[in-house]
Every structure is written in structure tokens, then in C-alpha cells.
Amino acid sequence: MTGPVRGSDVQMTDRWRLHRRRVRVVQMMIGLLVGLAALAGLAAPASADGEAIRVQVKDQQRTADGKTDNQPVPGVTVTVVDATGAEVGSGVTDDKGVVVIPVPGKADYTVRIDESTLPDGKALSEQTPAEQPIAADSFITATRTVNFFTGESQRTETGTAERWLQRLSDGIRLGLIIAMCSVGLSLIFGTTGLTNFAHGEMVTFGAMVAYLFNTMGVHILLATPIAVVAGGLLGYSSDRWGFAKLRARGVGLITQMVITLGISIAAKNFFLWRFGGRNQPYENYTNQVGIEIGPITITPRDLITAILSALVLVAVALTLQYSRLGKATRAVSDNADLASSTGIDSSKVIRLIWIAGGALAALGGVFRGLDEEVSWDLGTILLFLMFAGITLGGLGSAYGALVGGFVIGVLVEMSVLFGVPTELKAAPALVVLILILLVRPQGILGRSQRVG
Amino acid sequence: MDIGFVLTQTVLTFIGFQACYFAIAAIGLNVQFGFTGLLNFGQAAFMAAGAYGMAQTVPIFEISLWWGMFIGIAYALFLGLLMGVPTLRLRADYLAIVTIASAEIVRLVVRSVEFQDTFGATDGLIGYAESFQQVGVDLGLNSTADYGFWIFTFSGRDLWRLIVGWSLVAVFALIVWSLMRSPWGRVLKAIREDEDAVRSLGKSVYSYKLQSLLLGGTIGAFGGMYFAVGQAAVQPDVFSRDLTFFVLTGLVIGGVAKVTGSIIGPMIFWGIYAFLDSLLRELVDKPVRIGDFTLIQSTDIGAVVYMVMGSGLVALMVVRPQGIFGNRKEMAFDGR
Numbered sequence: 133m134t135g136p137v138r139g140s141d142v143q144m145t146d147r148w149r150l151h152r153r154r155v156r157v158v159q160m161m162i163g164l165l166v167g168l169a170a171l172a173g174l175a176a177p178a179s180a181d182g183e184a185i186r187v188q189v190k191d192q193q194r195t196a197d198g199k200t201d202n203q204p205v206p207g208v209t210v211t212v213v214d215a216t217g218a219e220v221g222s223g224v225t226d227d228k229g230v231v232v233i234p235v236p237g238k239a240d241y242t243v244r245i246d247e248s249t250l251p252d253g254k255a256l257s258e259q260t261p262a263e264q265p266i267a268a269d270s271f272i273t274a275t276r277t278v279n280f281f282t283g284e285s286q287r288t289e290t291g292t293a294e295r296w297l298q299r300l301s302d303g304i305r306l307g308l309i310i311a312m313c314s315v316g317l318s319l320i321f322g323t324t325g326l327t328n329f330a331h332g333e334m335v336t337f338g339a340m341v342a343y344l345f346n347t348m349g350v351h352i353l354l355a356t357p358i359a360v361v362a363g364g365l366l367g368y369s370s371d372r373w374g375f376a377k378l379r380a381r382g383v384g385l386i387t388q389m390v391i392t393l394g395i396s397i398a399a400k401n402f403f404l405w406r407f408g409g410r411n412q413p414y415e416n417y418t419n420q421v422g423i424e425i426g427p428i429t430i431t432p433r434d435l436i437t438a439i440l441s442a443l444v445l446v447a448v449a450l451t452l453q454y455s456r457l458g459k460a461t462r463a464v465s466d467n468a469d470l471a472s473s474t475g476i477d478s479s480k481v482i483r484l485i486w487i488a489g490g491a492l493a494a495l496g497g498v499f500r501g502l503d504e505e506v507s508w509d510l511g512t513i514l515l516f517l518m519f520a521g522i523t524l525g526g527l528g529s530a531y532g533a534l535v536g537g538f539v540i541g542v543l544v545e546m547s548v549l550f551g552v553p554t555e556l557k558a559a560p561a562l563v564v565l566i567l568i569l570l571v572r573p574q575g576i577l578g579r580s581q582r583v584g
Numbered sequence: 585m586d587i588g589f590v591l592t593q594t595v596l597t598f599i600g601f602q603a604c605y606f607a608i609a610a611i612g613l614n615v616q617f618g619f620t621g622l623l624n625f626g627q628a629a630f631m632a633a634g635a636y637g638m639a640q641t642v643p644i645f646e647i648s649l650w651w652g653m654f655i656g657i658a659y660a661l662f663l664g665l666l667m668g669v670p671t672l673r674l675r676a677d678y679l680a681i682v683t684i685a686s687a688e689i690v691r692l693v694v695r696s697v698e699f700q701d702t703f704g705a706t707d708g709l710i711g712y713a714e715s716f717q718q719v720g721v722d723l724g725l726n727s728t729a730d731y732g733f734w735i736f737t738f739s740g741r742d743l744w745r746l747i748v749g750w751s752l753v754a755v756f757a758l759i760v761w762s763l764m765r766s767p768w769g770r771v772l773k774a775i776r777e778d779e780d781a782v783r784s785l786g787k788s789v790y791s792y793k794l795q796s797l798l799l800g801g802t803i804g805a806f807g808g809m810y811f812a813v814g815q816a817a818v819q820p821d822v823f824s825r826d827l828t829f830f831v832l833t834g835l836v837i838g839g840v841a842k843v844t845g846s847i848i849g850p851m852i853f854w855g856i857y858a859f860l861d862s863l864l865r866e867l868v869d870k871p872v873r874i875g876d877f878t879l880i881q882s883t884d885i886g887a888v889v890y891m892v893m894g895s896g897l898v899a900l901m902v903v904r905p906q907g908i909f910g911n912r913k914e915m916a917f918d919g920r
Contacts, residue, residue: 378902390832390905404887405887405888562688
């Protein structure tokens with residue numbers, strides 16, 4: 133009995149790393165299993181032929197249901213050199229991704245793989261670098277098996293510039309998602325003064341709806357618009373039958389805020405109940421091979437979601453800047469009373485913000501689910517980063533959420549480069565938050581006002 | 585189904601260890617939230633400060649457990665200043681955001697591998713509470729023997745920690761009750777109602793708010809200290825965001841700005857929790873299925889109970905925002 137804590141909370145903020153770590157563990161296990169199987173199966177024939185090094189090159193893939201499905205990689209040149217660096221033998225992998233290179237005896241060797249002969253878009257995984265040393269005493273039988281795995285974006289990050297660019301690209305993707313999710317949060321605050329602690333669950337909701345349709349056989353390309361519409365409907369009904377009624381009854385903002393806390397607890401646990409504590413991937417575009425753009429490796433899926441997010445955000449910004457509705461939104465957000473007195477129907481604007489905010493949150497949730505995997509607390513984890521983002525940009529400011537969310541995403545990913553432990557990479561967001569409040573409390577784009 | 589078991593669980597949890605440390609934390613939160621109108625959504629961080637201050641003494645610093653009180657208070661004051669100094673001059677929402685973020689960072693720091701030698705990472709800390717339990721034994725409570733009557737039978741260890749806990753609740757309730765009747769407390773309530781009016785009377789609103797945050801945080805830290813010695817182990821994930829939310833839920837059930845509310849509320853919270861939890865466990869002894877659709881199985885019970893509690897909080901806030909003992913007028917502040 134340790135209070136209100138469940139085991140599934142344990143992984144909360146490590147979710148960022150979880151996926152990568154799991155892939156790594158799976159890789160190690162596969163390596164072990166394949167190695168053992170090869171040893172068991174090949175011990176007899178190989179010992180008759182004398183000593184040899186058997187090299188297997190496999191591409192790691194996952195099927196839609198998350199099982200690993202390794203495909204052999206043929207046509208890869210492999211060279212074996214001895215301790216002095218002299219070439220002992222070489223060969224090219226066959227259709228089974230296997231090449232057996234005879235060696236003179238049990239001694240120390242180095243197995244080298246020619247990375248330029250790998251198929252386009254494939255890279256060696258971090259666990260199996262291009263050169264693998266073989267110790268003499270590791271020949272348990274006459275044949276020593278060496279495995280090389282390839283996969284998407286498992287390339288070793290070597291150069292500093294390369295690491296920076298890779299982190300930057302990860303950060304941009306996270307930043308775009310945070311920005312998209314926080315537009316609604318910021319505008320709802322700006323227009324009604326309500327800090328919506330259940331906004332993270334609106335993000336999760338989008339990811340869940342898409343997942344639900346996706347598992348019923350609807351392709352993710354269709355499931356995403358469904359989720360966005362559902363998110364908009366959720367936003368509409370939250371206001372229509374929820375917060376608009378509370379506002380009309382004159383319920384205090386603090387009470388409303390506690391209500392959002394309650395909704396957050398209820399919704400989060402509903403997701404945990406119906407979805408379960410495990411992460412699940414969407415059924416489409418799960419195993420993609422990273423393409424290289426300069427030094428950056430990115431899967432086409434991530435690239436396309438990033439471009440789409442950027443387009444959506446530009447569209448949001450343009451709408452806010454030029455359309456009548458956008459102008460009205462900014463007016464209400466700036467000063468609701470003044471806006472009303474100029475004839476703007478502020479309750480209609482608020483309704484529209486809820487709809488748009490819900491739809492954008494849902495889209496952000498689906499993108500986040502594609503980026504990582506879908507989990508019951510996907511949005512809950514993002515909520516704190518969203519808060520940091522909108523405070524940085526200026527609470528309630530229309531563009532502030534876009535700018536602030538983006539900056540926070542980049543900052544969180546880049547902080548690892550400055551020696552911040554990966555587990556603590558969310559911490560710099562808080563440091564920035566506190567510094568901003570000390571130096572420029574209205575945020576980057578917020579309007580200065582008399583406080584305290 | 586054994587309804588007797590369900591009711592026994594409910595009654596015992598109502599006066600149990602969890603209700604007790606929640607009540608201490610809620611008394612602290614009430615100073616900030618109820619009386620001053622400060623939106624502290626990071627009470628879990630203050631509780632963690634107290635708990636880790638206690639837990640670090642013997643295993644990390646190798647000093648007597650009782651120094652932990654000072655360490656815990658120091659941690660809590662540091663946290664309070666960190667949260668309060670940048671935000672208390674600003675609109676109330678900023679404090680809410682900074683406290684919720686700080687609490688999350690505190691949890692991340694104490695569970696990180698980087699600080700394993702200081703906070704014990706995910707395993708947490710153990711092996712410090714012997715001197716606390718020894719005091720109970722010295723007072724004649726045999727830790728293995730049972731004391732009490734009817735359903736109220738406790739082991740010596742349980743009884744000792746309950747006596748200490750409810751004594752702490754009484755002490756802090758008395759302190760807060762008398763402070764809030766003092767001129768100092770009246771200024772806090774005035775700040776909640778109209779900050780500008782208080783400022784125009786020449787009071788330093790910022791300073792009063794900071795004092796309130798620090799006092800409430802320190803009481804929260806005592807809740808954490810009591811949790812640490814009562815539990816004899818601390819783990820980082822106890823101090824999640826949900827802990828703050830549940831303390832807050834307990835407080836608003838009882839009624840904000842009422843000392844009695846902050847004590848009875850957490851008891852009711854845990855009573856309801858225990859009732860739902862043991863009731864569902866009695867009902868769902870095997871998975872309930874409708875065709876292929878699994879409605880609920882025993883591993884879902886925790887989530888379902890919290891879902892119901894969350895919905896209950898929403899319903900309560902809509903119907904009776906002031907809670908059971910509260911005054912509606914004292915929950916009408918806007919915090920802007």
C-alpha cells in the first residue's frame with residue numbers, strides 16, 4: 133500500500149527512450165537466439181570442413197503486430213583479416229544472407245563488412261558495427277558465426293555535427309507536435325482564462341480514436357481524418373455541454389480548473405482500462421527504412437508527418453493573421469470584454485477555439501503515436517512540455533503557443549548534447565520556464581501587463 | 585460476495601495510514617490553496633522533499649534519523665523559494681504551471697540513475713526507519729503483538745504509526761486553525777479575495793504569499809516525512825502528479841478553507857477508494873466478458889476505481905464546489 137500509484141506510472145517519462153531501448157533489447161535477444169541456433173544446427177557439417185567463419189547479414193523488420201521478422205540481406209561483401217591485418221578471405225552473402233569464409237585455424241580475426249555494398253537505405257545497427265573482432269577462444273566449435281544486423285536509423289552517430297543535426301531534426305519533429313497540441317490549450321486559456329489540465333487527454337484521445345479505427349482495418353490515412361473530426365467533436369461537446377454551461381452558471385475559474393483535473397484523472401484511467409498499459413504501434417507504416425538526407429537519417433513516415441505538421445501550423449498562423457475568424461479570435465483572446473463590445477460574438481469564438489483546439493490536439497496525438505507508439509498516457513506526458521511552451525511563448529498569446537512549443541521541443545531534444553542525462557531531458561524545459569518568468573514573464577510574444 | 589469484508593476495509597482505510605499522511609499534506613495544501621488562493625499543483629514535490637530528507641539520513645549521510653526533519657524542512661523551503669520567487673508576483677496560473685512542472689522534475693531527478701548514490705534511483709531508499717519503530721517498542725508496543733478490539737485490531741507497529749500520525753494531524757490542524765484566526769491569517773484570506781485591496785492597505789502581498797507557500801510546503805513535507813518513517817521505504821514514483829491531484833481531491837471533498845475539511849476530506853477519499861476497490865475485487869473474481877469483449881478483469885480494477893474517483897470529483901465540483909464543510913463564497917475566487 134504505497135498510495136495512489138500504479139506500476140504503469142513507473143515508465144511515465146522514460147517513454148521517449150523506451151522504444152529505442154526496447155528495440156535494442158530485442159536485437160540482443162535475436163542475436164543470441166540466432167547465434168545459438170546457428171551453433172546448434174551447423175556444428176556437425178562445419179567441423180568436417182575445418183575452421184570457418186560464418187557471417188550472416190540480416191535486416192531487422194517488425195511485422196504489423198510488432199513481432200520481429202528478419203529478412204536476409206544478399207550481395208554484401210565481407211572480408212576477414214587476421215591479427216596482422218592481412219586478408220584471410222572474403223565473400224559475398226548469398227540469398228540467405230549468409231557467407232562462409234574458411235580460415236586457417238582458431239586465431240584472432242577481424243570481420244569487416246563493406247557498408248557500401250549494403251542495399252540503399254539500409255544501415256548497420258549500433259550493436260553490430262562494420263568491424264567485429266573475433267577472439268581465438270570464441271571458436272566453440274570449428275565454425276564461428278558472426279551476425280550483422282541492419283535496420284532503420286540504427287546507424288552509429290559519429291561526428292559531432294552529425295549528432296547535432298540528428299538531434300535537431302528529432303527536436304523539430306517534437307517541437308512541431310508540441311506546438312500543434314498546445315494551440316488549443318493556449319487559446320482556451322487566452323479567451324476564457326481556464327487552464328485545461330485535461331488537454332493532454334485530448335491529445336491521447338486523438339491517438340486512441342485513430343488506433344481504434346486502425347485496428348478495425350481502416351488504413352491510418354483514413355483513420356487520421358476520422359480522429360481529427362472526433363477531436364473536433366470532443367472539443368465542441370466539452371464546451372457545448374461542459375464549460376459553456378459552467379461559465380453561464382458563473383462557476384469560478386478555480387472550480388473549473390479542478391473539474392479539468394477530475395476529467396484528466398478519469399479520462400487517463402479510462403484509457404488505461406480500455407487500452408492497457410502497453411504501447412502499441414499503428415498497423416501501417418510501422419517498419420520503414422530510414423532515408424538519408426545529408427547526415428540525417430529519417431524515415432519517410434516521420435518526414436511526412438513533420439512536413440504535414442509544419443503545413444498545418446502555417447495554415448493555423450495564416451488563419452489567425454488574415455481571416456475574419458482569426459482576427460476575432462485574437463481580439464477575444466486579447467480582451468474578451470472589449471471584443472464583445474465591438475460586436476464580436478465571443479461565445480461563438482470560444483466554441484470555435486474548442487473545436488479547432490480539439491482537432492489539432494487529436495492530430496498531434498496521431499502524429500505522436502506514429503512517431504513513437506500509442507500509449508495510454510501519450511498526451512499526459514506531453515502536457516508539461518505544452519505548459520512550458522505556452523508560458524515561454526506568452527500565456528494566451530495566439531502565436532506564442534506555436535513559437536514556444538516549437539522552441540521547447542527543440543530544446544528538450546538538443547539538451548542531451550550538452551551533457552543532460554537522457555532521463556532528465558525534460559528538466560531544461562523547467563529551467564527555461566523559471567528563467568523566462570524571472571526575466572520576461574509575459575513570454576516571447578505575450579503582451580506586457582501590470583502584475584504584482 | 586463478502587460485504588462484511590468490504591465494509592471492514594472501508595472503515596479501516598478511513599482511519600488508516602494513507603488517510604493520515606494525506607490529511608497532513610492536505611492541511612498544508614489548504615494553507616496555500618484554500619486560505620491564500622495559491623494554486624500549488626506540486627504538493628507531491630514537497631512531500632517528496634520531506635520523505636527523502638528523512639530517508640537519506642541513515643543510508644546516505646550516515647547520521648541519526650531525527651536530523652531528517654531538518655533536512656526535509658530545508659529541502660521544502662528550497663523548493664518553495666524556487667517555485668515561489670519567480671511566480672508569486674505574477675498571475676496565479678504561473679504558479680500552477682511551475683509547481684506542476686517542478687514536481688515532475690523532482691520525481692525525475694530522484695528516480696534518475698545519475699543520482700543513484702544520493703536518492704537511490706527507482707529502487708528508492710530503505711533501512712532508515714528503525715529508530716522510529718524502536719521508539720514505539722520502547723513505549724511498550726510490541727511490534728508483532730495485536731492490540732485493539734473487534735475489527736479495530738492493529739499490530740504494534742501499525743498502532744504506533746497511527747498514533748504518531750493522528751497526533752501530527754492534530755498538532756498541524758491546531759497550528760493552522762490558530763494561525764488563520766490571527767491577523768496574519770486574515771491577511772492571507774484577504775489576499776485570496778482581493779489582492780489589490782490588500783496591496784492598497786500597504787501589505788506586501790508577495791511576501792505574504794511566499795510565507796503561505798513555504799508554510800504549506802513545510803507541512804506537506806511533514807506529511808512526506810511521516811510517510812517515509814511509517815512506510816520504512818520511499819520510492820520515487822509514489823510522488824507522481826496523481827499524488828498531488830488526489831491530495832487536492834481529498835481537500836475539496838472536505839471543503840477548502842476549513843481545517844476540519846482538510847482532515848475529513850482525505851479520510852473520505854480513502855474510504856471511498858477502499859470501498860470501491862474491495863467491492864470490485866469481490867465482484868470481479870474472474871474476467872467479465874460479453875461475447876469476445878472483455879469488460880473488466882482483475883488487473884483493470886485500479887484504473888476503474890481511479891476513473892470513478894475522477895468522475896466523482898467532476899460531479900462534486902459541479903454540484904457542490906465548496907465540498908462538505910466548505911463555504912461556497914470561499915471557493916468563488918478566480919485566481920487571475
